[in-house]
Amino acid sequence: MPFNLLVVACIAYVLLLFLLAAWAEGRAGQGGLRMLRSPLIYPLSLSIYCTAWTFYGAVGYAARSGLEFVTIYLGPTLVFVGWWWILRKLVRIGRVQRATSIADLVSSRFGKSNVLGVLVTLIAVIASTPYIALQLQSVTQSFAVFASDSPQGWALPSMSGTALWLAGGLALFTILFGTRNLASNEQHHGIVTAIAVEAVVKLVALLAVGVFVVWGLGGGISAVATRIANTDIAAWQPDLGRWTALIFVSAAAVITLPRMFQVMVVENVDESHLARASWAFPAYLLLMSLFILPIAVVGMERLPNANPDMLVLTLPLTEGQGALAMLAFLGGFSSATSMVIVETIALATMVSNHIIMPLWLRLRPDAALRSDLRSWVLWARRFSIIAVLGLGFAYFRLSGGSGALAAIGLIAFVGMAQVLPAVLGGIFWRGATGVGAFWGLVAGLIIWAYTLYLPSFGAGAVLPQSVFDDGPAGISWLRPNALFGTEGMDPLVHSIFWSMLINVALFCICSLLTFPGPVERVQGVAFVNAFDDEFAAERLGWAQGQAEPEALLAMAQRIIGEDGAISFFEEAARAQGKDGFLPDLTPDFLGALERRMAGSVGAATAHAMISQLFGRAMVTVEDLMAVANEAAQILEYSTRLEAQQAEVSRTARALRDANEKLTSISVQKDAFLGQISHELRTPMTSIRAFSEILTEGDLPSEKVAEFGHVIHTEALRLTRLLDDLLDLSVLENGTVQLSIGTASISSMIDRALGAASQTRPERSFDIQRSRHDEDIFLRTDEGRLVQVFINLISNARKYCDAPNPVLRISVRQKGARAVIDFIDNGTGIPKDQRGIIFEKFARLSDTAAVGGAGLGLAICREVMASLGGTVSYLPGQKGAAFRVSVPLRITRSA
Amino acid sequence: MPNSRPPLFLARANYRRRRLRDGARMLPIFGLVLLILPMFWADGQRFIVLHWAYVFVIWAALIAAAALLATKLTDGDVPPEMPEAPADAAPNAAPAPAQPRSNGG
Numbered sequence: 001m002p003f004n005l006l007v008v009a010c011i012a013y014v015l016l017l018f019l020l021a022a023w024a025e026g027r028a029g030q031g032g033l034r035m036l037r038s039p040l041i042y043p044l045s046l047s048i049y050c051t052a053w054t055f056y057g058a059v060g061y062a063a064r065s066g067l068e069f070v071t072i073y074l075g076p077t078l079v080f081v082g083w084w085w086i087l088r089k090l091v092r093i094g095r096v097q098r099a100t101s102i103a104d105l106v107s108s109r110f111g112k113s114n115v116l117g118v119l120v121t122l123i124a125v126i127a128s129t130p131y132i133a134l135q136l137q138s139v140t141q142s143f144a145v146f147a148s149d150s151p152q153g154w155a156l157p158s159m160s161g162t163a164l165w166l167a168g169g170l171a172l173f174t175i176l177f178g179t180r181n182l183a184s185n186e187q188h189h190g191i192v193t194a195i196a197v198e199a200v201v202k203l204v205a206l207l208a209v210g211v212f213v214v215w216g217l218g219g220g221i222s223a224v225a226t227r228i229a230n231t232d233i234a235a236w237q238p239d240l241g242r243w244t245a246l247i248f249v250s251a252a253a254v255i256t257l258p259r260m261f262q263v264m265v266v267e268n269v270d271e272s273h274l275a276r277a278s279w280a281f282p283a284y285l286l287l288m289s290l291f292i293l294p295i296a297v298v299g300m301e302r303l304p305n306a307n308p309d310m311l312v313l314t315l316p317l318t319e320g321q322g323a324l325a326m327l328a329f330l331g332g333f334s335s336a337t338s339m340v341i342v343e344t345i346a347l348a349t350m351v352s353n354h355i356i357m358p359l360w361l362r363l364r365p366d367a368a369l370r371s372d373l374r375s376w377v378l379w380a381r382r383f384s385i386i387a388v389l390g391l392g393f394a395y396f397r398l399s400g401g402s403g404a405l406a407a408i409g410l411i412a413f414v415g416m417a418q419v420l421p422a423v424l425g426g427i428f429w430r431g432a433t434g435v436g437a438f439w440g441l442v443a444g445l446i447i448w449a450y451t452l453y454l455p456s457f458g459a460g461a462v463l464p465q466s467v468f469d470d471g472p473a474g475i476s477w478l479r480p481n482a483l484f485g486t487e488g489m490d491p492l493v494h495s496i497f498w499s500m501l502i503n504v505a506l507f508c509i510c511s512l513l514t515f516p517g518p519v520e521r522v523q524g525v526a527f528v529n530a531f532d533d534e535f536a537a538e539r540l541g542w543a544q545g546q547a548e549p550e551a552l553l554a555m556a557q558r559i560i561g562e563d564g565a566i567s568f569f570e571e572a573a574r575a576q577g578k579d580g581f582l583p584d585l586t587p588d589f590l591g592a593l594e595r596r597m598a599g600s601v602g603a604a605t606a607h608a609m610i611s612q613l614f615g616r617a618m619v620t621v622e623d624l625m626a627v628a629n630e631a632a633q634i635l636e637y638s639t640r641l642e643a644q645q646a647e648v649s650r651t652a653r654a655l656r657d658a659n660e661k662l663t664s665i666s667v668q669k670d671a672f673l674g675q676i677s678h679e680l681r682t683p684m685t686s687i688r689a690f691s692e693i694l695t696e697g698d699l700p701s702e703k704v705a706e707f708g709h710v711i712h713t714e715a716l717r718l719t720r721l722l723d724d725l726l727d728l729s730v731l732e733n734g735t736v737q738l739s740i741g742t743a744s745i746s747s748m749i750d751r752a753l754g755a756a757s758q759t760r761p762e763r764s765f766d767i768q769r770s771r772h773d774e775d776i777f778l779r780t781d782e783g784r785l786v787q788v789f790i791n792l793i794s795n796a797r798k799y800c801d802a803p804n805p806v807l808r809i810s811v812r813q814k815g816a817r818a819v820i821d822f823i824d825n826g827t828g829i830p831k832d833q834r835g836i837i838f839e840k841f842a843r844l845s846d847t848a849a850v851g852g853a854g855l856g857l858a859i860c861r862e863v864m865a866s867l868g869g870t871v872s873y874l875p876g877q878k879g880a881a882f883r884v885s886v887p888l889r890i891t892r893s894a
Numbered sequence: 895m896p897n898s899r900p901p902l903f904l905a906r907a908n909y910r911r912r913r914l915r916d917g918a919r920m921l922p923i924f925g926l927v928l929l930i931l932p933m934f935w936a937d938g939q940r941f942i943v944l945h946w947a948y949v950f951v952i953w954a955a956l957i958a959a960a961a962l963l964a965t966k967l968t969d970g971d972v973p974p975e976m977p978e979a980p981a982d983a984a985p986n987a988a989p990a991p992a993q994p995r996s997n998g999g
Contacts, residue, residue, distance in 0.1 A: 067942060070949055070953075074949075074953070077925070077953060078922040078925050078929075078956075079922070080960070081922050081925055081956050081957070081959070081960040082918070082919065082922030082923075082925075083960075084918035084919055085918075085919050228942060228943050228946070229942065233942065236942060238932060238935070238941075239933075240930070240933040243930065243933050244930060244933075247926070247929065247930075272968055275964040276964060278960050278964045279957045279958075279961035282953070282956065282957045282960065286953050286954065286957065293946055
């Protein structure tokens with residue numbers, strides 16, 4: 001097959017891809033996405049997992065290590081078959097948080113920490129550079145195969161020349177379709193369409209070669225099976241450690257490889273596509289691996305001296321199948337180019353978002369406000385693409401295009417697998433902290449580099465031979481292939497085991513010991529509970545800031561484009577119920593804007609930029625405390641309002657009570673006036689009547705004396721009543737004058753008994769008293785107290801209905817008070833009337849009343865109150881009983 | 895209790911859906927165990943052809959099972975909420991795992 005035909009075919013194929021990508025971009029621009037993003041495209045685009053390493057390298061791997069090559073495809077199969085567990089959550093989080101890369105996801109989860117973003121980017125670049133070099137190498141090798149085979153003696157210009165052309169072409173394609181615009185969701189429809197087509201080409205090519213080998217050369221399945229059993233490959237012994245470790249590491253890689261994250265999460269347009277991919281992608285992998293072993297076996301038989309890594313190409317070529325070889329070449333070319341393009345885009349996104357842009361913003365902090373950031377981001381992206389491809393090319397030049405393909409691929413896998421603990425811990429464990437992730441990643445990176453990456457250059461290249469033999473500085477338990485004396489392990493298993501073990505251990509321990517920042521905790525909840533709470537991401541609180549909406553719009557325009565920004569702002573304003581383009585800067589809106597901008601420049605950068613506009617670098621604890629303070633103030637205000645309201649209702653209640661009291665007092669006053677007029681009128685009537693009779697004259701003198709006596713008695717009664725009323729009024733007003741002196745209770749009772757004997761003198765009372773007990777001296781107003789005693793004794797004389805009335809007077813000292821009880825042996829006062837006996841005009845029965853206006857007990861009560869004592873009815877004494885309690889020494893209160 | 899039947903039916907549907915998700919989670923574990931199994935076959939024999947066939951059969955079976963589960967899981971998602979569904983019937987079933995989102999891009 002002529003070499004120039006190959007070159008022409010190759011260029012035609014590339015042109016076709018260019019046109020396809022351009023067409024897809026055009027369609028996407030017009031909104032014709034339905035067809036572009038059919039469910040078939042997604043699993044096909046995932047096939048960039050199968051690079052030239054699969055296309056060429058798997059056969060070489062099988063030739064060297066038998067069936068072990070399938071582990072590289074079994075791991076992803078298990079991950080996709082178990083999509084419900086990890087991938088579903090990862091895709092959801094990636095979409096909600098608008099993660100633009102695996103580094104962005106990790107940085108975003110751990111408090112938008114740019115340090116972590118840089119670290120993951122660094123790991124990705126270190127691990128992917130040889131991988132990209134590997135793709136360049138395989139394409140140049142395949143060119144070389146054709147060149148050496150060509151009968152015209154076409155000499156390949158040079159290996160590195162081809163690689164340079166290739167790298168340049170790839171850079172051009174990637175820049176053209178990868179940085180055409182700054183999509184907020186970082187999706188590249190043209191590229192995805194192109195790699196989907198390439199996926200079909202490589203699958204068809206490999207299957208065609210496989211069918212040709214099995215049925216064209218091998219003589220059918222059973223014959224091939226017999227051949228397999230009879231070759232050296234069959235001597236391969238399964239190794240549990242390697243088998244399991246490789247399944248694990250490939251499963252980890254399919255989640256963490258930058259290009260896989262790019263197509264799986266970033267380029268995902270519909271989460272339901274993942275469900276289809278859960279079986280379609282494993283099916284693709286199965287088809288890709290189906291004929292690897294037969295090709296290896298038949299190839300090794302027919303071309304024992306050929307490079308096993310190129311058997312897919314050399315086998316049809318030597319068998320004279322030029323067209324098939326061409327197809328195989330295009331398949332390998334597709335594998336290599338699609339991988340390089342997507343990997344470069346993913347890495348360039350990471351490098352520009354996490355390294356170049358933050359660095360630039362730090363160097364020129366005012367740039368966020370002034371210059372056109374959009375073009376800056378795009379140029380940073382373009383520069384990153386060239387840098388990444390340049391690194392790959394440099395690695396290819398330096399390594400001299402040697403080494404088995406499989407080894408380089410596996411080293412990259414183990415390197416990227418170091419990100420797995422941070423990713424899984426981040427989406428499943430709320431307690432995972434950025435510090436834990438950082439130290440886990442650092443330890444994993446160091447151990448991986450020391451035990452696998454650096455030794456892969458060969459002893460003496462980077463690490464001197466002595467390190468391999470005796471360990472660094474003679475410490476034998478630190479030898480790169482036998483850490484801590486684990487000499488029996490396969491080097492790859494050894495590296496996976498130690499790097500992952502220490503990575504996970506440090507991640508967990510540091511997470512347990514450290515305390516996450518507020519943003520980190522919020523993000524942790526948003527990630528772990530991605531499905532519990534659709535808007536968990538909204539919770540990233542933005543306090544009401546100082547930035548003007550115009551300034552924000554101006555900045556957003558530079559990043560997400562004029563149309564995008566304006567329509568985004570307009571939508572937000574409409575959602576808030578406002579006209580125009582400027583919404584209120586609510587926390588929700590700021591959070592949404594930040595996420596939208598994060599789609600273009602990465603979470604950390606977007607956060608930094610909005611923060612700059614708001615005049616602060618981070619949402620610190622102080623900010624959150626300010627928010628909390630605001631809430632507390634509102635709470636306090638409402639509490640105050642509540643208190644005031646309670647106060648008002650209390651006052652209202654008091655007013656109501658006062659009103660009721662006033663009303664009842666008014667009623668009492670009316671009753672009192674009624675009573676008093678009645679009490680006054682009765683004696684007045686008799687006085688008037690008798691005095692009228694007297695003025696008429698002509699009366700016998702005894703009648704005159706009798707009537708005069710009646711008038712005198714009634715006048716006395718009136719006087720007494722008026723005295724009592726005056727007394728009561730004085731006492732009630734508290735204006736009574738006390739004449740304080742010292743007297744013994746005994747003498748006071750004597751005086752009272754003497755005075756009271758005037759009341760119903762016809763009744764003989766038996767007075768029982770104990771003079772010994774009465775020997776208590778009081779400092780009080782003697783006259784007033786005696787007045788109380790007289791009242792009580794005369795009451796007893798008046799009302800005691802016993803045939804042989806007895807009045808017992810007992811005196812006791814109780815603390816600083818003297819207690820005097822007056823107990824008779826009558827029927828006492830009925831229970832229901834005990835409450836009113838101390839009220840004015842409360843006379844229980846008028847029948848036995850003699851010259852009383854019913855003011856006596858009321859006066860007693862007032863007198864006792866003014867003396868600092870009490871008078872009360874004493875129940876349960878088989879008669880009327882009153883207790884007078886009086887302080888031994890009166891204390892003047894007023 | 896004439897009303898007890900419809901909730902019972904709904905609960906059963908939800909129950910099946912949740913078990914389906916459990917199945918989706920278990921599938922990779924079963925797969926891993928089955929794929930590691932040949933490592934314990936007797937040494938020294940030239941088992942590679944048998945091993946080769948075994949791996950691909952298990953692989954195909956896993957893909958078939960995943961296809962079945964994926965179809966069932968996404969089919970059930972379209973009407974996830976019956977209007978009469980009791981609120982406590984499916985506390986975990988609220989967010990549809992794969993809602994069709996055509997507004998992307």
